[in-house]
Structure formats: structure tokens, C-alpha cells
Amino acid sequence: GAGVSQSPSNKVTEKGKDVELRCDPISGHTALYWYRQRLGQGLEFLIYFQGNSAPDKSGLPSDRFSAERTGESVSTLTIQRTQQEDSAVYLCASSLPTEYTEAFFGQGTRLTVV
Amino acid sequence: SQKIEQNSEALNIQEGKTATLTCNYTNYSPAYLQWYRQDPGRGPVFLLLIRENEKEKRKERLKVTFDTTLKQSLFHITASQPADSATYLCALVAGGFKTIFGAGTRLFVKA
Numbered sequence: 001g002a003g004v005s006q007s008p009s010n011k012v013t014e015k016g017k018d019v020e021l022r023c024d025p026i027s028g029h030t031a032l033y034w035y036r037q038r039l040g041q042g043l044e045f046l047i048y049f050q051g052n053s054a055p056d057k058s059g060l061p062s063d064r065f066s067a068e069r070t071g072e073s074v075s076t077l078t079i080q081r082t083q084q085e086d087s088a089v090y091l092c093a094s095s096l097p098t099e100y101t102e103a104f105f106g107q108g109t110r111l112t113v114v
Numbered sequence: 115s116q117k118i119e120q121n122s123e124a125l126n127i128q129e130g131k132t133a134t135l136t137c138n139y140t141n142y143s144p145a146y147l148q149w150y151r152q153d154p155g156r157g158p159v160f161l162l163l164i165r166e167n168e169k170e171k172r173k174e175r176l177k178v179t180f181d182t183t184l185k186q187s188l189f190h191i192t193a194s195q196p197a198d199s200a201t202y203l204c205a206l207v208a209g210g211f212k213t214i215f216g217a218g219t220r221l222f223v224k225a
Binding site for chain 2 (some may be wrong): 033035043091114
């Protein structure tokens with residue numbers, strides 16, 4: 001596609017339910033990132049993929065969070081047993097696997113846990 | 115600990131003036147630094163990248179400086195316009211390809 005696509009754009013879920021967020025990166029972009037952005041806050045790094053391996057998972061806030069990626073394409077971020085503090089915008093970005101290159105962001109998924 | 119700091123207070127300026135935003139970092143030695151713009155409800159959009167061996171980079175009304183001794187980058191918007199109102203984020207690569215973002219500075223340009 002022309003850009004990074006995320007779905008759904010909005011998700012309202014009940015506390016305790018599991019949610020799955022999807023990211024379709026730009027074709028050819030082997031690097032993929034997930035960030036969390038709480039209201040009025042900056043971007044919090046969650047996880048980075050190079051291809052389908054995740055060399056850096058250091059930002060995942062708890063074991064309720066997991067992410068996977070199929071080949072060099074779609075990635076899913078799963079949050080199990082959601083809590084109200086998980087409410088945020090989850091942003092996905094992709095980039096070429098080279099230095100001195102920018103990241104391209106999707107529009108984000110706004111997650112609200114009620 | 116490693117930190118990226120941007121002015122948390124919003125910057126209000128008059129149209130036509132130059133806006134200057136600051137990004138300071140500690141305990142990183144990035145090979146390059148980036149600036150992004152974020153509008154409400156949207157993902158960040160890349161603006162400029164500056165390498166560690168570059169002192170200054172320009173693109174139209176935008177100028178970025180990078181001082182690796184001070185561990186600081188300055189982002190300037192000259193002849194600012196109301197359409198420049200947004201949040202501006204600095205970002206750097208903290209090892210491998212892990213890109214870390216500052217919290218951003220909100221800029222308001224008044225007509």
C-alpha cells in the first residue's frame with residue numbers, strides 16, 4: 001500500500017478482555033516499530049522488529065503485552081486482560097533497514113478500556 | 115539513565131517570527147537525530163534528519179542544528195505561519211535501529 005495502515009482505527013473494550021491491533025507496513029520496509037502514546041504524552045517505545053524477529057522487546061510494559069510479525073509484513077500487537085491504564089493510541093511505524101532513514105507512521109489505533 | 119528532553123511547556127509565538135525548539139539528550143551517542151511533526155489525531159510525520167558530522171541542516175523554512183558536545187539539537191522555523199502549529203518531536207536511534215522519541219513541544223503560531 002501507499003502508507004502504513006493500522007486497524008482498527010478505534011477500539012473500545014471492556015476491562016479484562018483481550019485485544020489485537022494490526023499494522024500493515026509499507027512494502028519493502030523490514031523494520032517495524034510499535035509505540036504507545038497516552039493522551040498529551042510523548043511516544044513510548046514498545047517493540048522493534050527486524051523482519052520477523054524482535055531484537056528489542058525492552059519496552060513491552062508487562063507480560064500481558066505481546067507482538068508478532070509474519071515475515072516482513074503484517075504485525076499484530078496483542079494486549080491480554082486489558083486494564084484501564086492500557087487506554088492510549090498505539091502507533092505503528094515502518095522503515096527501511098538502513099541507517100539515516102526516517103520512520104513512516106500509521107494513523108494509530110485509539111484504544112479505550114472501560 | 116538515558117533521556118531525551120524537550121520543552122514540556124507550549125511555545126506561543128506571533129506569525130512571522132522564528133520559532134526555536136530545543137532537544138537535549140543524555141547518555142546517548144546517536145549517529146543522527148531526527149525531527150518529526152505531529153498533528154492532533156495523526157501519526158508523526160518526518161521533517162528532517164541531521165547526522166553527527168553535520169552542524170546544520172536546512173529545508174525550506176526549517177533549520178536544524180546538532181551539537182554533539184552539548185548533546186543538543188535546535189529546531190528553527192523561520193517566518194512562522196499559523197499552519198506550523200503542531201507538536202514537534204525529536205528522535206534519535208539508541209543502538210541498532212531502536213528509535214526513541216522525546217515527549218514533544220507544542221507550538222502555537224498566532225495570526
